[in-house]
Amino acid sequence: MSVQFKTFKFWDSFLKKDCFSYIELWIAIRTGNWNLRMSALKNMSPAFHAFDRQNYSKLIPMHLKHMYALPAYVMEHFKNGAWVSSIRGIDFASIGFDEAHEMLINRDCKMILSGGLPSNIEKTANILQYQAALIDNFHIQLCANRKRVLHRDMSKSVIQNEFKNVLTYFNVISNTSMFQSSQAAHLYLPFTSNLTPATKGQETDLMSFREIGLGAFNDYVDSQILHKTSNAKPVLRKHKLKTFAKEKISGRKLNMVEKEKRIVTRCYKRTIALSNSTNQPVGNLCQFLETPRAICTAAGLPYKGSKAITYDFFEKRYNVEQGDNYIPPFSVSNPFPSEDGCFIAEGMNIIYLGPFNLKTFGDYAKFVVGRWVKPYFQNYGYREVRILFDQIESQGLSPKDIERGRRDKTDGDEEVYEEIKFYTQLPRNWQKFLKVRSNKHQLISFLSYSFLDIVPSVMSKPGQVFITSGGFNRGILKRIKLCKHDHDSSQNCLDCENVVGMKLLAVENVHTRVIESRPFHHFYHNHEESDTQIWLHVADTDCTNVHVYSIDRDVGIVGLPLDFGDKNVAIQFRLNLIKSQFVSINALRQAILADSDMSCLKNTVRQFDIFKIIQVLFISTGCDCVSYFANIGKTTIFKIFLQYCSFITKGDPASPGHLHDSSDVGLLSFYRLIGCVYFSKNRASLNTFDTPLQLYNSITADNLLEKHFEFLNIVRKASWNGTYEDELLPSNDALKYHWLRACWVSSVWGQALTKKFTYPDIQQFGWKVGSGDSPTVEVLWDSPENVQSIKNHVKYLERGCGCSSALGCNNRRCSCIKDGRVCGPGCKCFQKNLPCKTKEVVASSGDTPDNAGIHLNIQPNIEGNSDLEVQYEEDGSIGALPNDDIHDASEINYEVDEGHDDDNEITNYDDDDDVDDNDVDDDYNFNMIQLYSTLNYKVTRDP
Numbered sequence: 001m002s003v004q005f006k007t008f009k010f011w012d013s014f015l016k017k018d019c020f021s022y023i024e025l026w027i028a029i030r031t032g033n034w035n036l037r038m039s040a041l042k043n044m045s046p047a048f049h050a051f052d053r054q055n056y057s058k059l060i061p062m063h064l065k066h067m068y069a070l071p072a073y074v075m076e077h078f079k080n081g082a083w084v085s086s087i088r089g090i091d092f093a094s095i096g097f098d099e100a101h102e103m104l105i106n107r108d109c110k111m112i113l114s115g116g117l118p119s120n121i122e123k124t125a126n127i128l129q130y131q132a133a134l135i136d137n138f139h140i141q142l143c144a145n146r147k148r149v150l151h152r153d154m155s156k157s158v159i160q161n162e163f164k165n166v167l168t169y170f171n172v173i174s175n176t177s178m179f180q181s182s183q184a185a186h187l188y189l190p191f192t193s194n195l196t197p198a199t200k201g202q203e204t205d206l207m208s209f210r211e212i213g214l215g216a217f218n219d220y221v222d223s224q225i226l227h228k229t230s231n232a233k234p235v236l237r238k239h240k241l242k243t244f245a246k247e248k249i250s251g252r253k254l255n256m257v258e259k260e261k262r263i264v265t266r267c268y269k270r271t272i273a274l275s276n277s278t279n280q281p282v283g284n285l286c287q288f289l290e291t292p293r294a295i296c297t298a299a300g301l302p303y304k305g306s307k308a309i310t311y312d313f314f315e316k317r318y319n320v321e322q323g324d325n326y327i328p329p330f331s332v333s334n335p336f337p338s339e340d341g342c343f344i345a346e347g348m349n350i351i352y353l354g355p356f357n358l359k360t361f362g363d364y365a366k367f368v369v370g371r372w373v374k375p376y377f378q379n380y381g382y383r384e385v386r387i388l389f390d391q392i393e394s395q396g397l398s399p400k401d402i403e404r405g406r407r408d409k410t411d412g413d414e415e416v417y418e419e420i421k422f423y424t425q426l427p428r429n430w431q432k433f434l435k436v437r438s439n440k441h442q443l444i445s446f447l448s449y450s451f452l453d454i455v456p457s458v459m460s461k462p463g464q465v466f467i468t469s470g471g472f473n474r475g476i477l478k479r480i481k482l483c484k485h486d487h488d489s490s491q492n493c494l495d496c497e498n499v500v501g502m503k504l505l506a507v508e509n510v511h512t513r514v515i516e517s518r519p520f521h522h523f524y525h526n527h528e529e530s531d532t533q534i535w536l537h538v539a540d541t542d543c544t545n546v547h548v549y550s551i552d553r554d555v556g557i558v559g560l561p562l563d564f565g566d567k568n569v570a571i572q573f574r575l576n577l578i579k580s581q582f583v584s585i586n587a588l589r590q591a592i593l594a595d596s597d598m599s600c601l602k603n604t605v606r607q608f609d610i611f612k613i614i615q616v617l618f619i620s621t622g623c624d625c626v627s628y629f630a631n632i633g634k635t636t637i638f639k640i641f642l643q644y645c646s647f648i649t650k651g652d653p654a655s656p657g658h659l660h661d662s663s664d665v666g667l668l669s670f671y672r673l674i675g676c677v678y679f680s681k682n683r684a685s686l687n688t689f690d691t692p693l694q695l696y697n698s699i700t701a702d703n704l705l706e707k708h709f710e711f712l713n714i715v716r717k718a719s720w721n722g723t724y725e726d727e728l729l730p731s732n733d734a735l736k737y738h739w740l741r742a743c744w745v746s747s748v749w750g751q752a753l754t755k756k757f758t759y760p761d762i763q764q765f766g767w768k769v770g771s772g773d774s775p776t777v778e779v780l781w782d783s784p785e786n787v788q789s790i791k792n793h794v795k796y797l798e799r800g801c802g803c804s805s806a807l808g809c810n811n812r813r814c815s816c817i818k819d820g821r822v823c824g825p826g827c828k829c830f831q832k833n834l835p836c837k838t839k840e841v842v843a844s845s846g847d848t849p850d851n852a853g854i855h856l857n858i859q860p861n862i863e864g865n866s867d868l869e870v871q872y873e874e875d876g877s878i879g880a881l882p883n884d885d886i887h888d889a890s891e892i893n894y895e896v897d898e899g900h901d902d903d904n905e906i907t908n909y910d911d912d913d914d915v916d917d918n919d920v921d922d923d924y925n926f927n928m929i930q931l932y933s934t935l936n937y938k939v940t941r942d943p
Contacts (some may be wrong), residue, residue, distance in 0.1 A: 007190055021040050029094060054236065206243060277830075361422065388533050390530050530550075601650070670735070678715045737782070814829075
């Protein structure tokens with residue numbers, strides 16, 4: 001078996017070589033067998049070396065060395081059992097001295113804490129004789145005068161427990177495939193249901209770990225114990241073998257945020273030092289990390305926040321006494337009657353409730369029907385019940401995949417179900433089961449088909465209808481008697497079979513339980529999320545009163561700007577044993593319209609656009625597809641929006657645009673919103689202005705976009721604290737991409753009443769799609785230009801030139817001169833105050849230190865013509881010339897290359913316009929510091 005099957009070979013070797021070592025050590029301690037103990041430690045040591053157990057790898061060889069170096073009489077004393085102790089004085093019950101000492105201390109401490117009163121003195125006196133006996137036992141054992149008698153506890157209960165343990169292990173092992181001739185030849189994990197196969201690296205390491213460990217043990221003994229090495233400080237190397245165990249999170253991942261904090265602090269200090277040395281103000285771009293930490297985690301994922309506080313904010317604001325005709329939006333009971341009612345439940349919320357000690361998935365399906373269908377038909381008398389699930393991938397790639405990937409992070413030991421049937425056993429851990437996406441899909445499909453079999457038995461009145469959606473395969477469905485068309489029941493009905501993701505049942509005859517249907521339900525849709533699918537069903541139902549169950553706050557915000565006629569819609573968003581909570585969408589709308597802080601919008605936008613503004617405000621401040629702002633909750637942003645509503649989204653010429661507008665004008669409104677939020681957060685640094693409107697009006701710019709940029713730049717500088725960038729206002733481009741993602745979600749939510757639609761192209765809205773066989777969606781956090789500028793900036797501050805000779809920076813060996821930069825605080829010449837040619841720069845401010853100044857070193861190649869003058873033009877401003885006597889000029893237009901190509905750093909220009917009698921080709925060698933703009937140079941020479 002070991003020759004043919006690697007799994008059997010591995011466990012056979014482990015049992016005989018490794019497992020027996022641990023058994024030997026246990027027996028040695030219990031019996032006081034010194035030689036067996038030493039043998040067990042030597043056999044175990046290679047395993048510690050192989051699997052990088054650093055402490056044991058060092059301690060065991062050193063311990064063995066010290067023990068074998070003991071005098072003979074001491075060794076004889078240990079061989080007689082004087083290294084263990086039996087508290088009760090019987091053999092085969094010995095323990096180490098440290099363990100015995102700890103047990104006695106724990107016992108005495110418990111007695112002291114529980115006693116101490118005079119009533120306990122008598123009890124203490126009664127145990128003195130036993131303490132004396134204990135001391136005598138220690139004396140006998142330490143002096144090694146006891147007789148060696150093999151003794152163990154032979155009581156019936158002990159024997160039964162041991163036999164039970166052995167039987168349990170035997171059953172587990174015998175139920176595996178290790179003893180079957182049909183097992184796989186490669187190494188796999190036999191104790192899981194899916195027989196997890198080992199990777200090539202795992203198989204190689206596990207099959208040879210003892211040889212690796214034995215070699216490492218011998219090397220350690222030679223180098224550290226016997227000192228057979230020329231290395232003064234030999235290092236104990238780690239092997240990092242691949243096993244079936246879940247990989248531990250490395251210290252680097254754990255300390256990623258701390259590492260970034262150190263980088264930011266260091267760059268912050270060096271920026272201040274550069275500003276002081278050059279006597280120039282700090283530029284506008286204060287970001288040192290490539291992604292904006294205010295909306296992006298260190299792992300590159302969007303921030304998550306609490307959506308539940310949105311309803312809490314509305315409840316505190318609008319659930320107040322305002323007169324007899326005012327209806328509070330929130331209540332602890334359904335505000336609408338159940339007559340002519342429709343109950344719509346979000347199925348994804350239902351399945352996250354545990355199965356409550358049930359055994360099979362069939363029991364769970366009956367439980368779901370009994371909890372979420374039967375009461376609404378029989379007790380409350382609802383006419384319709386609808387349970388809706390997500391239709392995953394009905395729209396192809398989706399930004400929601402990022403959030404699903406975050407939710408589906410598994411530990412690696414979850415069981416994967418290939419198929420779920422009625423009698424399939426439920427998993428032990430329900431939440432781990434749901435983390436596997438394929439398990440979730442199997443469960444939804446199983447429940448959907450089970451509903452068709454179970455639900456008819458709980459319908460109690462004629463005309464009651466049950467609808468479920470999302471749990472069926474997309475495409476043509478197998479017909480299960482859904483119509484009354486005039487054809488035989490065995491024939492196909494294409495009108496009935498082309499229903500995508502939905503099946504409908506209705507009861508017409510209560511007594512005979514004949515399952516039939518009302519006229520065919522023409523309902524085709526491709527909605528991926530149940531959040532929007534719910535409102536499609538709200539519009540579809542004929543019922544007047546609609547009761548929606550969903551704990552997801554997105555659902556209420558999706559429906560806020562939708563027109564569903566005269567229907568009454570209440571969402572139950574909290575359901576527990578203490579209380580339930582409902583929000584009436586109708587009453588919430590009326591409360592928002594009556595809000596005095598938004599009165600400025602009533603004359604500028606339509607009624608439903610006000611609701612759309614609230615929706616976009618919710619989306620842009622964080623949802624499943626859009627990141628939250630770090631350390632800023634939705635409540636704070638909603639309050640600031642209401643405080644400066646007129647400035648943010650009134651739409652007048654001074655502050656154009658509305659939040660619901662997805663054009664560039666709407667982006668300006670979003671800029672003002674975020675500017676107000678960070679203004680309020682950093683008011684102490686902007687104390688010269690009372691309001692963000694005052695700051696905005698104090699700015700003079702050529703156009704509205706530039707005015708908004710300057711507004712954000714001022715607030716951004718105030719938000720820069722130099723510790724970590726989660727408090728820093730993101731760049732203008734990063735905010736634009738964030739706004740585009742919010743517009744995408746708003747567009748999708750706006751299609752909630754459309755049965756069939758296509759998602760907008762996500763690559764046009766702040767996301768990018770990775771290449772490969774399985775493309776993934778990634779967030780585009782900032783523009784490539786900003787990212788590259790930040791990289792150059794940090795490189796400039798962290799790793800400047802290494803010119804450390806006494807001559808300093810005086811030739812092209814200096815990396816700063818080669819890259820066209822002025823030496824800064826990251827350079828050796830700057831730190832050691834050495835001579836530096838780049839310090840002859842003509843300083844000029846800019847966005848980054850890369851264009852902190854201009855330095856031109858023009859060297860002629862023409863002998864005798866060395867008096868050269870340079871006139872430069874930057875951004876339309878002509879620099880002064882040292883000599884105004886210009887007899888001849890040749891214009892050279894040179895556009896600086898941003899790619900830092902070495903070939904463009906020294907360029908030979910041919911002056912063919914020279915009118916000198918001795919006309920020759922005049923080659924001028926330009927050695928220039930590169931700039932990120934186009935410069936026009938005029939070169940002249942005196943005759």
